[in-house]
Amino acid sequence: xxxxxxxxxxxxxxxxxxxxxxxxxxxxxxxxxxxxxxxxxxxxxxxxxxxxxxxxxxxxxxxxxxxxxxxxxxxxxxxxxxxxxxxxxxxxxxxxxxxxxxxxxxxxxxxxxxxxxxxxxxxxxxxxxxxxxxxxxxxxxxxxxxxxxxxxxxxxxxxxxxxxxxxxxxxxxxxxxxxxxxxxxxxxxxxxxxxxxxxxxxxxxxxxxxxxxxxxxxxxxxxxxxxxxxxxxxxxxxxxxxxxxxxxxxxxxxxxxxxxxxxxxxxxxxxxxxxxxxxxxxxxxxxxxxxxxxxxxxxxxxxxxxxxxxxxxxxxxxxxxxxxxxxxxxxxxxxxxxxxxxxxxxxxxxxxxxxxxxxxxxxxxxxxxxxxxxxxxxxxxxxxxxxxxxxxxxxxxxxxxxxxxxxxxxxxxxxxxxxxxxxxxxxxxxxxxxx
Amino acid sequence: xxxxxxxxxxxxxxxxxxxxxxxxxxxxxxxxxxxxxxxxxxxxxxxxxxxxxxxxxxxxxxxxxxxxxxxxxxxxxxxxxxxxxxxxxxxxxxxxxxxxxxxxxxxxxxxxxxxxxxxxxxxxxxxxxxxxxxxxxxxxxxxxxxxxxxxxxxxxxxxxxxxxxxxxxxxxxxxxxxxxxxxxxxxxxxxxxxxxxxxxxxxxxxxxxxxxxxxxxxxxxxxxxxxxxxxxxxxxxxxxxxxxxxxxxxxxxxxxxxxxxxxxxxxxxxxxxxxxxxxxxxxxxxxxxxxxxxxxxxxxxxxxxxxxxxxxxx
Numbered sequence: 251x252x253x254x255x256x257x258x259x260x261x262x263x264x265x266x267x268x269x270x271x272x273x274x275x276x277x278x279x280x281x282x283x284x285x286x287x288x289x290x291x292x293x294x295x296x297x298x299x300x301x302x303x304x305x306x307x308x309x310x311x312x313x314x315x316x317x318x319x320x321x322x323x324x325x326x327x328x329x330x331x332x333x334x335x336x337x338x339x340x341x342x343x344x345x346x347x348x349x350x351x352x353x354x355x356x357x358x359x360x361x362x363x364x365x366x367x368x369x370x371x372x373x374x375x376x377x378x379x380x381x382x383x384x385x386x387x388x389x390x391x392x393x394x395x396x397x398x399x400x401x402x403x404x405x406x407x408x409x410x411x412x413x414x415x416x417x418x419x420x421x422x423x424x425x426x427x428x429x430x431x432x433x434x435x436x437x438x439x440x441x442x443x444x445x446x447x448x449x450x451x452x453x454x455x456x457x458x459x460x461x462x463x464x465x466x467x468x469x470x471x472x473x474x475x476x477x478x479x480x481x482x483x484x485x486x487x488x489x490x491x492x493x494x495x496x497x498x499x500x501x502x503x504x505x506x507x508x509x510x511x512x513x514x515x516x517x518x519x520x521x522x523x524x525x526x527x528x529x530x531x532x533x534x535x536x537x538x539x540x541x542x543x544x545x546x547x548x549x550x551x552x553x554x555x556x557x558x559x560x561x562x563x564x565x566x567x568x569x570x571x572x573x574x575x576x577x578x579x580x581x582x583x584x585x586x587x588x589x590x591x592x593x594x595x596x597x598x599x600x601x602x603x604x605x606x607x608x609x610x611x612x613x614x615x616x617x618x619x620x621x622x623x624x625x626x627x628x629x630x631x632x633x634x635x636x637x638x639x640x641x642x643x644x645x646x647x648x649x650x651x652x653x654x655x656x657x658x659x660x661x662x663x664x665x666x667x668x669x670x671x672x673x674x675x676x677x678x679x680x681x682x683x684x685x
Numbered sequence: 686x687x688x689x690x691x692x693x694x695x696x697x698x699x700x701x702x703x704x705x706x707x708x709x710x711x712x713x714x715x716x717x718x719x720x721x722x723x724x725x726x727x728x729x730x731x732x733x734x735x736x737x738x739x740x741x742x743x744x745x746x747x748x749x750x751x752x753x754x755x756x757x758x759x760x761x762x763x764x765x766x767x768x769x770x771x772x773x774x775x776x777x778x779x780x781x782x783x784x785x786x787x788x789x790x791x792x793x794x795x796x797x798x799x800x801x802x803x804x805x806x807x808x809x810x811x812x813x814x815x816x817x818x819x820x821x822x823x824x825x826x827x828x829x830x831x832x833x834x835x836x837x838x839x840x841x842x843x844x845x846x847x848x849x850x851x852x853x854x855x856x857x858x859x860x861x862x863x864x865x866x867x868x869x870x871x872x873x874x875x876x877x878x879x880x881x882x883x884x885x886x887x888x889x890x891x892x893x894x895x896x897x898x899x900x901x902x903x904x905x906x907x908x909x910x911x912x913x914x915x916x917x918x919x920x921x922x923x924x925x926x927x928x929x930x931x932x933x934x935x936x937x938x939x940x941x942x943x944x945x946x947x948x949x950x951x952x953x954x955x956x957x958x959x960x961x962x963x964x965x966x967x968x969x970x971x972x973x974x975x976x977x978x979x980x981x982x983x984x985x986x987x988x989x990x991x992x993x994x995x996x997x998x999x
Binding site: 324383620 | 718720766769770773775776777779780781783784785787788790791792794795796798799908911912914915919966969973974976977979980981983984987988991
């Protein structure tokens with residue numbers, strides 16, 4: 251199975267034979283198919299708009315993960331690049347002299363983001379680690395405060411608006427209907443994802459991982475770690491700008507909020523929840539993020555509390571994010587040991603879900619009691635009506651939480667032990683295979 | 686003269702409040718390497734707890750009790766939130782406190798509502814301290830300065846003159862050696878974290894009624910105190926002091942100055958009008974640019990003196 255020796259000659263000229271990486275083609279084709287078919291599956295109401303938002307957030311998250319996941323740079327100010335990219339894109343759309351087709355507006359945003367990456371990145375990437383985090387935080391506040399100082403460009407409190415239907419229709423594409431905007435975003439998402447994945451395979455991408463893991467050693471080999479971080483930040487800012495421009499097309503408005511620390515913090519939250527250790531983590535994170543900010547916020551006033559709790563739970567119990575949980579499970583399935591853990595896993599999961607239900611119930615009651623007190627004390631939850639001034643719903647909540655807690659305490663230790671056992675088996679099998 | 690003196694006094698009192706916040710942050714950072722993102726949230730918590738206590742028991746018990754409550758909350762957060770994360774490195778710890786800052790804003794809103802609460806200045810302090818020319822200086826401002834300065838003295842005494850302070854300082858640089866001598870270093874960390882949070886809580890007690898007690902108050906000072914810590918030099922208490930006063934005075938002066946580059950240039954006879962290129966930049970007054978000054982200072986410091994004003998290491 252050693253590819254270079256296939257020819258039979260003792261001196262193989264080059265070890266250049268690469269096997270056909272079928273799974274890679276399958277994954278990318280699958281990704282393209284999912285993007286193509288998503289609007290056919292999700293047809294209800296605002297589904298297209300939500301899919302478009304997920305798409306832009308995916309590009310933004312992937313570009314952020316170039317810094318955090320691949321470079322170990324915790325940035326609190328990534329929205330600066332996407333936001334400024336969005337402002338330049340929207341001005342390019344509104345400018346009467348420029349005739350950039352809407353399809354290519356994303357490039358305007360990308361180049362603008364990249365330009366600011368060149369400018370700001372020079373300052374921020376001088377440092378790494380915690381200091382980098384604080385400088386980026388200072389920078390995003392600087393840009394946000396400045397954006398309110400220059401209403402001419404940033405549009406003040408109201409922001410800048412545009413109309414995405416402009417110029418002449420090209421083969422009937424006007425970008426008026428949401429479906430056309432969706433496919434524009436999906437197209438850019440696919441291209442950006444391929445490009446960012448390709449980046450991880452380049453020498454620069456590899457050096458970036460080395461800079462993340464052991465900067466001193468990289469310095470000793472003779473690389474300039476600061477320059478590696480700087481180049482990465484510039485590239486990452488490009489893709490952030492692309493995502494900003496696409497969201498400008500999608501929403502037809504850009505305001506100071508787009509360059510704020512809030513926006514920057516949100517992308518950090520989503521990417522970390524998705525998982526920074528895997529390339530596809532931000533894709534998962536974007537779906538979760540839109541679920542919380544767009545869909546859940548329709549139903550519950552407490553969505554920010556849920557998001558915060560969920561984030562803390564991920565940081566505390568699964569620092570690898572959702573994608574790491576997924577990959578660990580997949581590994582167990584791949585080694586054919588899922589049947590062993592299935593029943594205890596189900597027991598633990600059902601206890602957790604039950605506890606979650608109790609928690610949601612309690613939080614909704616509490617929100618209604620304190621913040622919606624003007625609407626009376628009766629609240630409708632899960633189709634039933636409860637009076638927050640009576641003891642019954644509170645007792646039910648406490649009972650649910652207590653029951654879930656007891657259940658978790660009894661089922662979890664057995665599951666943890668089994669999980670450790672299974673993974674030790676797998677590790678042993680891998681070692682045998684490698685030896 | 687009058688303007689300069691009073692602006693200076695206001696600036697110093699605001700700077701001292703910033704110092705009360707950033708000293709706790711710096712202590713925690715230099716000890717545990719953790720940048721406590723939720724530090725300003727503990728400040729907010731201090732203000733709200735003081736509001737709740739002072740409504741029942743009065744301001745003076747609140748001044749003592751609220752920092753204790755906040756400090757205890759901080760110690761619990763360290764024990765059950767941060768300590769288990771310590772083995773994963775600093776970034777998960779930082780992110781935990783980041784998530785916590787989200788959570789605390791929501792919880793505070795849940796308990797005390799979304800609007801600002803009426804947390805008044807105690808009556809015995811609600812009068813002018815002295816009147817000079819035509820302006821009077823409020824007594825409460827003087828009280829704030831007094832509290833901050835006595836806190837500064839107390840920290841200094843505890844850290845340098847007491848046995849506890851020596852153990853803390855030793856645990857800072859040589860945790861293994863201190864552990865070998867029989868001290869429980871994780872517990873020391875827990876109480877330092879709690880102590881830092883209590884300082885933030887104290888700042889909240891006296892800052893909450895000097896300014897406004899509202900859910901947004903954490904966000905307004907949150908980033909400024911990070912600027913203070915970086916500008917002063919990460920982990921340097923003296924640096925934090927200098928930077929707090931500097932930023933406090935700078936911002937207070939800037940807010941009061943209604944001049945712009947255009948004023949200056951026109952005074953020299955440049956004759957700038959709306960048609961001049963760069964007019965929108967030239968017409969921005971110093972007062973308008975006050976919010977960005979701390980951040981501008983941060984960027985300049987990082988370019989010209991990356992270790993901060995009094996930092997010892999990069």
